[in-house]
Structure formats: C-alpha cells, structure tokens
Amino acid sequence: MRAGDELPALTVPVTRTFVVAGAIASRDFQDVHHDAEAARAKGSPDIFLNILTTNGLVGRFVTDHFGPRATLVKVSIRLGVPNYPGDDLVLTGRIASVNDRTAEVSVIGTNRLGRHVTGTVTVTLPPPVPA
Amino acid sequence: MDDPEDVYPLLKTYEGRPAGSGRGKDPVNAPMIRHWCEAMGDANPAYAGADPVAPPTMLQAWIMDGLSGPTGRTAAYGELLALLDSAGCTAVVATDCEQEYLRPLRPGNVITFDSVIESVSPRKTTRLGTGHFVTTRTDIRADGEPAGTHRFRILKYAPAKAFAKGVREESGAARPRPVVNRDNAGFWEGVAERRLLIQRCDACAALRFPWLPGCGGCGSPEWTAVEASGAGTVFSYVVVHHPPFPAFDPPYAVALIELAEGIRMISNISGVPHDRVRIGMPVELEFVRVDGGQLLPVFRAPAPQVAR
Structure with a gap:
C-alpha cells in the first residue's frame, strides 16, 4: 500500500431497479428517486441515484479493494452531475497518502454526463498477521 | 413573495440552532443490513454471517424518517425550510455528505441522534436553479455511546424550469399590473x-x-x-x-x-x-x-x- 497506487475501477450498471433499490434500502422515499413523472415536474429528466446509494457505493469500492478486515474511518463525498438510469457509474480511486496502517483514498465516479461524485475515504487496515 | 435577496439575513439567524433529535425508528438489524448489501451489490463478508457489522456508510439510513415522516425535527428547522419555500426555493437536492465512524454498529444497537443547523449559504445560482445551501451536522450514538458524525448539505432552490412540456411553470408568470387612473x-x-x-x-x-x-x-x-x-x-x-x-x-x-x-x-x-x-x-x-x-x-x- 503506497501513495499513488490506483484502485481497480468498479463499473456499476445503474438501472432503474438499481436506483429504486438503493433509495428504498436507504429508507429514502423522496419521489425523485422512484417516480419519473414527479422527477420531471421538478426539472429532472428522470429519476436519479440518491446520495446515500452513492455514499454506499464509494464505501463498497474501497472495501472491495482493501478487504473485509479494512475499516472505514471517514467517507466524504460531493455530488456533481446526477446519475440517471441507463448510465453506468465508473468509480476510480488512487491512494493519496499513507500513514502507518491508515490510507486516504481519492475517489472519482464518472458517468456519461461527467463527474457524478468526488470523494475522500479514510480507511485503516489491520496489522499484518504474523507468519 | 419576498425579494429573495431580502431573506438571507433572516435565514442566517438559524445557524447554530438545533435541527432535530430523536431515535432511529429501528435498532440496527440484520435484515436492513442485508437489503442494503443486496442493493449496493456489496458482498463484504464482514456485513453477513452470524455476527455482522453494519456497513459504516449506512450511518444515515438508521436515522432516516422513511414514509412516516419527520419525528424529531425542531420547529426552528421547520421554520427555516418554510422560509426557503416562501422565498420560492421549493425544491431540494443533497449535495455533500461527510461521515466519520467512531465504532462499528451491530444488530441490536439502539441509535439516537442530535442535529444542529451548521450553516446557511448566501443565495447561489446553480445549474438547477437559484437557492441556498443548508448544512446540518448530526451526532449519532449507539446504545448511548458516540458512534459517528454525519454532516449533510442540501441545496434548497427555485427550479430553473420543469422538464417536460405541459408541466406548470414554477415561476416566470408576471403579476397583474396595477390599474393606474386619474383617481389613484x-x-x-x-x-x-x-x-x-x-x-x-x-x-x-x-x-x-x-x-x-x-x-x-x-x-x-x-x-x-x-x-x-x-x-x-x-x-x-x-x-x-x-x-x-x-x-x-x-x-x-x-x-x-x-x-x-x-x-x-x-x-x-x-x-x-x-x-x-x-x-x-x-x-x-x-x-x-x-x-x-x-x-x-x-x-x-x-x-x-x-x-x-
């Protein structure tokens, strides 16, 4: 684990079902995340991914790489363009800094429209198991 | 009805006031963890099995209002949102989420929380429309012990336009003009x-x-x-x-x-x-x-x- 290391990219196919499943699993019943007609009335062309799902995906992206013994300490995200159904979200990451067993990872998620999420994740790894 | 420029000094007075407090509607539980992992496609074994921990990024999910509506919201936070509504900022979108996790959450943990209105921004014009960013900070406890902090920013805005034809425009129609005559x-x-x-x-x-x-x-x-x-x-x-x-x-x-x-x-x-x-x-x-x-x-x- 070194600063500058890239994490393998994760491509998430964002289907309509995925948007709704993420919203309901996070108990977010805002209509713009499940009702396309209501979303259009509010100026959006379609339903879109809710912030809790994006947050969950960023966390998953990092723990997928570092393994089940890694612990998330901080997750900070800022949303950019929305993620509508039918548009894959591609998460990429790079280790920005390492301090002992703690790494800070810069995460970027892009889709067809541009940058959907920019984030920083702090993760700690358990001490290596003695051989 | 107000000139939206006029409302900011009043919005600013809500900074530092409590936004809400309460208890998560369910204790941390394995079925909600499983639903979350299914939705996210997260196969991390730490979140499954006989002694699972909750995915840390679920932090906010434990305190969501759900369909039954807000329970712990303060009058001050309700007023702030109503003021924004009356200034035409009727739509809302989340823009930022910053979470810090102090300890793992496990099934059975009872979640309680306190939120404060941290800041209200001056009027900003964004691609979605013009409005104000509102940042809240929530301290979350599990069985009474600090478990994490959750800072959340929303944009309350006046939609620039409805997307489809045939949808009522939120604004843009002119008021009736005063009738001015010799008498008045x-x-x-x-x-x-x-x-x-x-x-x-x-x-x-x-x-x-x-x-x-x-x-x-x-x-x-x-x-x-x-x-x-x-x-x-x-x-x-x-x-x-x-x-x-x-x-x-x-x-x-x-x-x-x-x-x-x-x-x-x-x-x-x-x-x-x-x-x-x-x-x-x-x-x-x-x-x-x-x-x-x-x-x-x-x-x-x-x-x-x-x-x-």
Missing part, C-alpha cells in the same frame, strides 16, 4: 418615490384609503396627500392555499394592515413565513421591486427572536 395616480407616483401617500379631506380632515375622488364622510372633492409614517399592525389576515395563480406560490399570507394613522390597507407581509403572521403583530413599511420593475409597498414583520 398620486398614490402610485408616491410609491415610485418610496412614499406611502394617503388622502386627507380638506373639508373634514378625515383620512381615507384607497384613493377616491371624494370624501366618503362629507362628500368634499378637495383633498391633500399626506405621507404615512410606515408603522402599522396586522389587523387581520388570510392565508391563500387555493386556487394557485401563476405569479404566486401558495401558501402565502394576505394581510389587512392598520396604519398608525388609523386607515387600513391590504398588503403582503415580508420577513416571516405565512404561518408566523399574527393579528396585532407590529409591522414596518418597506418597498420591494417585483417582476424586475414594479415597486410595491409591503410590510415587514420583525425577525423572530433567536434562542441559542
């Missing part, structure tokens, strides 16, 4: 100079409003325009919910103001949301510019007292 031209000339003019009968000295060619008391057609001090109180009011009119965004209050001089006039109340208008409330005259040109006299209520 003096009133509107006063408004243009930011003066509220009322008529005083030259014969009997009775004050009258609205402007009329003759005195309702003695019939004299002679009068002099005098300037009102601008002080008044709410004599009565109604809140309009329906029917909507394209240039106005219900609900809004329409008030009958009794001026210090004793005459009454119908106007808007600025400075407080519609549900904070009260009979007897002291108000002060101010002029607002609407539709980019027309000046109108309205009455500003004092800002609510801020308790910290």
Whole structure:
C-alpha cells in the first residue's frame, strides 16, 4: 500500500431497479428517486441515484479493494452531475497518502454526463498477521 | 413573495440552532443490513454471517424518517425550510455528505441522534436553479455511546424550469399590473418615490384609503396627500392555499394592515413565513421591486427572536 497506487475501477450498471433499490434500502422515499413523472415536474429528466446509494457505493469500492478486515474511518463525498438510469457509474480511486496502517483514498465516479461524485475515504487496515 | 435577496439575513439567524433529535425508528438489524448489501451489490463478508457489522456508510439510513415522516425535527428547522419555500426555493437536492465512524454498529444497537443547523449559504445560482445551501451536522450514538458524525448539505432552490412540456411553470408568470387612473395616480407616483401617500379631506380632515375622488364622510372633492409614517399592525389576515395563480406560490399570507394613522390597507407581509403572521403583530413599511420593475409597498414583520 503506497501513495499513488490506483484502485481497480468498479463499473456499476445503474438501472432503474438499481436506483429504486438503493433509495428504498436507504429508507429514502423522496419521489425523485422512484417516480419519473414527479422527477420531471421538478426539472429532472428522470429519476436519479440518491446520495446515500452513492455514499454506499464509494464505501463498497474501497472495501472491495482493501478487504473485509479494512475499516472505514471517514467517507466524504460531493455530488456533481446526477446519475440517471441507463448510465453506468465508473468509480476510480488512487491512494493519496499513507500513514502507518491508515490510507486516504481519492475517489472519482464518472458517468456519461461527467463527474457524478468526488470523494475522500479514510480507511485503516489491520496489522499484518504474523507468519 | 419576498425579494429573495431580502431573506438571507433572516435565514442566517438559524445557524447554530438545533435541527432535530430523536431515535432511529429501528435498532440496527440484520435484515436492513442485508437489503442494503443486496442493493449496493456489496458482498463484504464482514456485513453477513452470524455476527455482522453494519456497513459504516449506512450511518444515515438508521436515522432516516422513511414514509412516516419527520419525528424529531425542531420547529426552528421547520421554520427555516418554510422560509426557503416562501422565498420560492421549493425544491431540494443533497449535495455533500461527510461521515466519520467512531465504532462499528451491530444488530441490536439502539441509535439516537442530535442535529444542529451548521450553516446557511448566501443565495447561489446553480445549474438547477437559484437557492441556498443548508448544512446540518448530526451526532449519532449507539446504545448511548458516540458512534459517528454525519454532516449533510442540501441545496434548497427555485427550479430553473420543469422538464417536460405541459408541466406548470414554477415561476416566470408576471403579476397583474396595477390599474393606474386619474383617481389613484398620486398614490402610485408616491410609491415610485418610496412614499406611502394617503388622502386627507380638506373639508373634514378625515383620512381615507384607497384613493377616491371624494370624501366618503362629507362628500368634499378637495383633498391633500399626506405621507404615512410606515408603522402599522396586522389587523387581520388570510392565508391563500387555493386556487394557485401563476405569479404566486401558495401558501402565502394576505394581510389587512392598520396604519398608525388609523386607515387600513391590504398588503403582503415580508420577513416571516405565512404561518408566523399574527393579528396585532407590529409591522414596518418597506418597498420591494417585483417582476424586475414594479415597486410595491409591503410590510415587514420583525425577525423572530433567536434562542441559542
């Protein structure tokens, strides 16, 4: 684990079902995340991914790489363009800094429209198991 | 109804006030963890099996209101959102989430939380529309012990446009223009100079409003325009919910103001949301510019007292 290391990219196919499943699993019943007609009335062309799902995906992206013994300490995200159904979200990451067993990872998620999420994740790894 | 530029100083007074507190509707539990992992496609074995921990990024999910609506929201936070609504910022979108996790959450943990309104931004114009960013900070506890912090930023904004044809425009329709004629031209000339003019009968000295060619008391057609001090109180009011009119965004209050001089006039109340208008409330005259040109006299209520 070194600063500058890239994490393998994760491509998430964002289907309509995925948007709704993420919203309901996070108990977010805002209509713009499940009702396309209501979303259009509010100026959006379609339903879109809710912030809790994006947050969950960023966390998953990092723990997928570092393994089940890694612990998330901080997750900070800022949303950019929305993620509508039918548009894959591609998460990429790079280790920005390492301090002992703690790494800070810069995460970027892009889709067809541009940058959907920019984030920083702090993760700690358990001490290596003695051989 | 207010000029949105006017509302920011009032919005700012909500910074530092509690936004909410309460208890998660369910304790941390394995079925919600499993649903989350299914939705996210997260196969991390730490979140499954006999002794799972909850995915840390679920932190906010444990305190979501769900379909049954907000339970622990303070009146202050409700007022802040209502003020933004009345300034036309009726739509909301989440923009930032910062979470820190202090300990893992496990099934059975009872979640409690306290939130505070951390900041309200000045008016910003974004791709979605113009509005204000509101940041809240929530401290989350599990079985009474600190478990994490959750800072959340939303944009409350006036939608730039509805997306599809046939959808009612949220704004853009002009207000009806005042009808100016020989009988009331003096009133509107006063408004243009930011003066509220009322008529005083030259014969009997009775004050009258609205402007009329003759005195309702003695019939004299002679009068002099005098300037009102601008002080008044709410004599009565109604809140309009329906029917909507394209240039106005219900609900809004329409008030009958009794001026210090004793005459009454119908106007808007600025400075407080519609549900904070009260009979007897002291108000002060101010002029607002609407539709980019027309000046109108309205009455500003004092800002609510801020308790910290």
